[in-house]
Amino acid sequence: MLYPWKDEYSVGVSRFDNHHKKLFDIANQLHEMMKSGKGEDVIEPVLRELIDYTKYHLAEEEKTMERIGYSNITSHKRAHVIFTEQLNSAMVEIERGRTTFVVIKVAQTVIDWLIDHIFGIDKKYTAEMNAAGIS
Ligand SMILES: [Fe+2]
Numbered sequence: 001m002l003y004p005w006k007d008e009y010s011v012g013v014s015r016f017d018n019h020h021k022k023l024f025d026i027a028n029q030l031h032e033m034m035k036s037g038k039g040e041d042v043i044e045p046v047l048r049e050l051i052d053y054t055k056y057h058l059a060e061e062e063k064t065m066e067r068i069g070y071s072n073i074t075s076h077k078r079a080h081v082i083f084t085e086q087l088n089s090a091m092v093e094i095e096r097g098r099t100t101f102v103v104i105k106v107a108q109t110v111i112d113w114l115i116d117h118i119f120g121i122d123k124k125y126t127a128e129m130n131a132a133g134i135s
């Protein structure tokens with residue numbers, strides 16, 4: 001497994017930790033497929049699953065941030081918008097390219113972004129979520 005879940009990734013909200021864990025699971029599944037030389041026809045549906053679940057997760061985070069009146073919501077949502085745009089252009093790239101090379105490149109980009117986002121941005125909401133009784 002390339003990206004094992006670590007406790008240090010926790011954002012202090014079990015529901016979102018579970019979402020993040022599922023995203024890591026899909027990322028690891030993708031990595032295993034790429035490592036064992038599976039073709040884009042096998043990899044692509046899993047990459048789509050990763051993208052769809054990411055979109056679902058971003059929307060759920062936003063709902064909760066709105067509900068508690070999170071102070072950093074504007075910048076957090078902006079980061080989600082940028083990520084969603086990247087996901088959408090990734091899908092366009094896959095549809096245009098449809099090669100193993102393109103699918104692997106896109107999968108890697110999505111995984112890197114996820115880790116950066118959890119550490120750089122999601123972790124900032126821990127204190128306010130916990131203070132609002134969400135943990
Ligand atoms: Fe987020």
Ligand SMILES: [Fe+2]
Nearest residue numbers: 057061118122
């Ligand atoms: Fe997140």
